[in-house]
Amino acid sequence: MPRHKTDLSAESYDYDDDYEEDDGMTEDDRRQMKAALKQVRQTIGGDIPGVTDADIEETLWYYYFDVEKAVSYILKKHTKASKPKPAPKPKQVVVAGPAPKKDDVGQGFGYGFGARTAVEAGYFLDAPWGNVPTERLGCLIEQLPPVKMGLVGGSGGPKTSKLAALAKARKEKKLAEASGAAEPTGGKPLGVTKERPSISLLSRLSHKSSASSVASTSPSPTPEPSAGRVTPILTTNTNINDKDKTPIGSPKRLQDLDQPRSPVVEEEKCDLKAFKEDLALKAVPSSFATSMFGSRLEFEARFLWADTKTFDILTGKEAAKVQQGFSGPSPDDVVETAQKGMGGAKAKADKNGQADGKGSRDSGAKTAPSPPPSPKLPKAKIDVLKAYGESSEKDHVNFVVVGHVDAGKSTLMGRILYDTGAVDERTLQKFRKEAEQIGKGSFALAWVLDQTHEERSRGVTVDVAVNKFETEKTVFTILDAPGHKDFVPNMIAGAARADFAILVIDASTGAFEAGFHLRGQTKEHTLLIRSMGVHRVIVAVNKLDSVGWDGARFEEIKQQMAQFLSNAGFNEKDIAFVPCSGLEGINVIKKPEEGVIPWYTGPTLLEELDITTKYARPVDKPLRLTVSDIFKGGAQNQPTVYGRIDSGYLQEGDVLLSVPNKEQVTVKSIVINDEPRPWAVAGHNVNLQISGFDELHLRAGDLLCHPTSPLQPLKCFQLKLLAFETLTPMAVDIHRGHLHAPGRISGLLQTYDKSNGTVTKKKPRHVAAGNLASVMVELVAGAAIPVEAGMKIVLRSNGQTVAAGIIEK
Numbered sequence: 001m002p003r004h005k006t007d008l009s010a011e012s013y014d015y016d017d018d019y020e021e022d023d024g025m026t027e028d029d030r031r032q033m034k035a036a037l038k039q040v041r042q043t044i045g046g047d048i049p050g051v052t053d054a055d056i057e058e059t060l061w062y063y064y065f066d067v068e069k070a071v072s073y074i075l076k077k078h079t080k081a082s083k084p085k086p087a088p089k090p091k092q093v094v095v096a097g098p099a100p101k102k103d104d105v106g107q108g109f110g111y112g113f114g115a116r117t118a119v120e121a122g123y124f125l126d127a128p129w130g131n132v133p134t135e136r137l138g139c140l141i142e143q144l145p146p147v148k149m150g151l152v153g154g155s156g157g158p159k160t161s162k163l164a165a166l167a168k169a170r171k172e173k174k175l176a177e178a179s180g181a182a183e184p185t186g187g188k189p190l191g192v193t194k195e196r197p198s199i200s201l202l203s204r205l206s207h208k209s210s211a212s213s214v215a216s217t218s219p220s221p222t223p224e225p226s227a228g229r230v231t232p233i234l235t236t237n238t239n240i241n242d243k244d245k246t247p248i249g250s251p252k253r254l255q256d257l258d259q260p261r262s263p264v265v266e267e268e269k270c271d272l273k274a275f276k277e278d279l280a281l282k283a284v285p286s287s288f289a290t291s292m293f294g295s296r297l298e299f300e301a302r303f304l305w306a307d308t309k310t311f312d313i314l315t316g317k318e319a320a321k322v323q324q325g326f327s328g329p330s331p332d333d334v335v336e337t338a339q340k341g342m343g344g345a346k347a348k349a350d351k352n353g354q355a356d357g358k359g360s361r362d363s364g365a366k367t368a369p370s371p372p373p374s375p376k377l378p379k380a381k382i383d384v385l386k387a388y389g390e391s392s393e394k395d396h397v398n399f400v401v402v403g404h405v406d407a408g409k410s411t412l413m414g415r416i417l418y419d420t421g422a423v424d425e426r427t428l429q430k431f432r433k434e435a436e437q438i439g440k441g442s443f444a445l446a447w448v449l450d451q452t453h454e455e456r457s458r459g460v461t462v463d464v465a466v467n468k469f470e471t472e473k474t475v476f477t478i479l480d481a482p483g484h485k486d487f488v489p490n491m492i493a494g495a496a497r498a499d500f501a502i503l504v505i506d507a508s509t510g511a512f513e514a515g516f517h518l519r520g521q522t523k524e525h526t527l528l529i530r531s532m533g534v535h536r537v538i539v540a541v542n543k544l545d546s547v548g549w550d551g552a553r554f555e556e557i558k559q560q561m562a563q564f565l566s567n568a569g570f571n572e573k574d575i576a577f578v579p580c581s582g583l584e585g586i587n588v589i590k591k592p593e594e595g596v597i598p599w600y601t602g603p604t605l606l607e608e609l610d611i612t613t614k615y616a617r618p619v620d621k622p623l624r625l626t627v628s629d630i631f632k633g634g635a636q637n638q639p640t641v642y643g644r645i646d647s648g649y650l651q652e653g654d655v656l657l658s659v660p661n662k663e664q665v666t667v668k669s670i671v672i673n674d675e676p677r678p679w680a681v682a683g684h685n686v687n688l689q690i691s692g693f694d695e696l697h698l699r700a701g702d703l704l705c706h707p708t709s710p711l712q713p714l715k716c717f718q719l720k721l722l723a724f725e726t727l728t729p730m731a732v733d734i735h736r737g738h739l740h741a742p743g744r745i746s747g748l749l750q751t752y753d754k755s756n757g758t759v760t761k762k763k764p765r766h767v768a769a770g771n772l773a774s775v776m777v778e779l780v781a782g783a784a785i786p787v788e789a790g791m792k793i794v795l796r797s798n799g800q801t802v803a804a805g806i807i808e809k
C-alpha cells in the first residue's frame with residue numbers, strides 16, 4: 001500500500017506487526033531509516049514522553065525520511081497530545097490516490113480507520129470530491145508543501161522527495177543499461193541524435209549499420225568455396241555515424257519517402273524521423289486498407305488485358321509499328337539497342353577518338369528521336385569512357401527482391417549473405433539469441449537485413465535494405481523491398497534502381513494462393529517492376545521445405561507464374577524458376593544433398609544470379625545520378641551523396657549541378673564498394689564526397705548532372721501510361737524512385753488501341769483500367785521535379801498504384 005494512504009493519527013494501527021513482517025522496505029530504505037531515526041532522536045532529545053522509535057519511524061516513512069518534517073510533526077503531535085484536546089485536523093485536505101472501488105469499501109479502504117464501517121465509508125462514493133465533509137473523508141492526507149528538489153537526507157544541495165530520487169535513480173539505471181546494451185553493436189550508442197549531423201536519415205542509418213558494423217569489425221571467417229564461385233563478400237554496412245571508421249560507408253537505408261519536399265533537411269531530426277516512422281507504422285489502416293481492398297478487384301481486372309504487346313507498346317518495343325504517339329522506342333530499348341552495337345561501342349569509341357563523350361551515339365538512334373548534344377566536360381583529367389572500356393572490373397548489378405509479405409525475402413537474402421561470408425557466425429548467433437528472446441527465432445536470418453526496431457518487433461520489412469555481395473564475375477547489390485502493401489512506395493524506390501528482380505514466392509500450402517490472388521502483393525509487385533523497366537525476373541519458389549519438397553507444388557506454381565509473367569510483359573527467356581528454402585539454405589548457395597530435390601537439376605539461386613549477362617549501360621549519355629541519400633561521415637564529417645548513376649559518367653574534380661535546386665557541387669572523391677575510385681560510370685552505386693554544397697538544397701530524389709547537359713525540372717509533363725485503375729482528372733502522388741511529390745492528372749489527352757497503338761479517342765472523359773493513354777500531369781504547389789522525357793513514373797492515389805508510364809515530354 002502506498003504510504004500516503006496511511007493515517008498517522010490512527011491510533012488503532014498496529015504498525016509493529018506489519019512493519020516487522022512485511023514493511024516493503026528495501027535495504028536502502030532501512031539504511032536511510034536508521035540514519036534518519038538517529039537524527040530525529042538527536043533533535044527532539046529524550047524529553048518527549050511516549051515517543052517510541054516505532055512512532056518516529058512511521059513518521060519518517062510517511063515523510064519520505066525528511067527529518068525536519070518528521071521532527072515538526074512529532075513535536076506538534078505530542079505537544080498537543082499532552083493537552084486534553086482532540087487530534088489536530090488538517091488545515092486543508094486533498095484526496096490522495098484514486099477513488100476507492102465500491103468493492104474496496106470497508107476492506108482496504110477502511111485500512112487505518114478501525115471503527116469505520118462499510119456504510120460510513122460508502123457515504124461519499126457518489127459525492128463530488130471537492131464537497132466532501134471532512135468527517136467523511138476516509139483517505140485523506142494533509143496537503144504537503146511543494147517538493148523541493150534535492151537529495152534525501154540533505155547534502156547541502158536542494159532537497160528532493162524520495163520518490164523523485166528513486167525515479168531519478170531508476171532513470172539513470174535505465175540509461176546505463178541502454179548504453180550498456182549498445183556496446184555489443186560496436187560500442188556505439190544507437191539512435192544517437194546529439195553527435196549526429198542534422199540529417200534525418202542518420203537515425204535510421206545508425207540502426208541499420210550498427211549491427212552490420214559488428215560484421216565488418218569482427219573477423220570474417222574464410223568463406224567456404226561453395227558453388228566454387230563465390231568470393232568473400234565485401235563489408236556491406238558501414239556505420240556512417242562512426243567518425244573513427246571508414247570515411248564513407250554504404251548507407252543501408254533509403255531515405256524516408258514520406259518527407260515533404262521542404263528543403264529544410266536540418267529540421268528533420270532523428271526524433272522527428274522516428275516519430276514519422278512510428279506514424280507510418282501506425283497509419284490508420286481503415287481507409288488505406290479499405291481502398292486497397294476495395295479496388296483489389298479492379299486491380300485484378302487489369303490482368304485480363306495485360307499482355308506482352310501492351311507492355312511492348314507502353315515501353316516502346318512496338319514503336320516502329322505504332323503510328324501516332326508511338327514513333328520512338330522507350331529509353332530501355334534505345335539503351336539496349338545501343339549496347340548491342342556497342343560490342344563494342346566502347347572499343348569503337350577508343351578507335352574513333354570519341355571516348356570523351358562527343359561521339360559514340362547508339363545505333364538504336366535509327367528509331368529514336370535525335371539524341372541530345374553530348375556533354376562537354378571541362379578539362380577532363382581522365383578519358384573515362386576509354387578507361388571504362390579498358391577496365392576489367394566486375395559488372396555492378398542491382399537487383400530488387402519483391403514478393404508478397406512474409407514470402408521469406410529477407411530470410412533468403414540473409415541466407416545469401418551468411419552463406420557467402422558477408423555475415424559471420426558470431427553475428428548470426430547474436431541475432432538468433434535476440435530473436436529468440438522476443439519469440440521470433442525464425443527471423444534471425446531476416447534480421448541481417450531488417451535492422452530497425454520496428455522491423456524486428458513486427459517481423460515486417462518497412463524500408464528497402466541495401467546490402468551487397470560479389471561473385472567472381474559480378475558485384476551484386478541487394479535491394480530488399482518490403483512486401484507489405486503499406487510500403488509499396490518504398491518498394492517502388494527499390495525497383496527504380498534495379499537491373500533485374502528476384503520474385504520470392506511462398507510455396508507453403510495456401511500461402512502462394514494468398515499472395516497471388518486477390519489481396520496478395522505478388523501481382524502488384526510484378527506489374528510494378530515491369531512498369532519500372534525491369535526485364536528479367538528470377539522466381540525463387542521458396543519454403544518448399546514446408547511442403548516436403550513436393551515437385552508437383554513447384555510445377556503448379558511455375559505454371560501459374562509463367563503464364564502471369566508472360567502476360568505482364570516478361571519474355572520467356574528472361575524468366576527463371578528456382579526451387580529453394582532460404583531458412584534451411586537449400587539450393588540457395590549450396591547444392592541440395594542428393595535426394596532432397598530429385599526432380600530438379602537446374603542451377604542454385606546464386607548460380608542463376610551469376611548467369612546474368614553483362615548489363616549494357618548508357619555510359620555515353622549525359623550524366624544523370626539519382627540521389628538516394630545524403631549524409632555526413634568520415635574524419636572530416638564531409639557531406640556525402642549516395643546514389644546510382646543512371647547514365648553517363650563522372651570523375652573526381654567534376655563540378656555537378658543539382659536539380660531542382662540548381663546548386664553547383666564539386667566531387668572531392670568517389671567511393672564504390674568502399675574503395676576509392678577516380679571515376680564512375682552508369683550502373684555504379686557511388687558515394688560522392690562533395691563540397692560547395694548546402695545540405696538544405698539537396699535531398700533524396702534529387703538528381704545530379706553536369707552543368708553542360710543540365711536536366712530541366714518539370715512542373716507539368718505529358719505521360720503515356722498504362723492505367724491500373726480508372727483515371728479521371730484527379731489527385732495523384734508522383735513516384736520516381738525516391739522522388740515522391742503530390743500532383744494531379746490535369747487532363748486526359750487521348751487513349752490508344754492496345755493492339756496497334758493507334759489513337760482511339762481524343763479528350764476522353766476517363767481512362768478505364770487496363771487502357772493505354774496519354775495524360776497531362778501537373779505538380780501541385782507548382783514545385784518542379786527532376787524528371788525528363790523517357791523517365792518512368794508511377795502514379796498512386798489513396799495508397800494504391802493507379803498507373804505507370806513514361807514521360808513523353
Ligand SMILES: Nc1nc2c(ncn2[C@@H]2O[C@H](COP(=O)(O)OP(=O)(O)OP(=O)(O)O)[C@@H](O)[C@H]2O)c(=O)[nH]1
Pocket residue numbers: 403404405406407408409410411412442443446459460461462481482483484542543544545546580581582583584
Ligand atoms: N519453412 C520456411 N519458413 C521460412 C523460409 N523462409 C522464411 N521463412 C519464414 O517466413 C517468415 C517470414 O520471413 P521474412 O524473411 O521476414 O519474410 P519477408 O518476405 O522478408 O517479409 P516482409 O519483408 O515483411 O514482406 C519467417 O518466420 C521466416 O522464418 C523457408 O525457406 N522455409
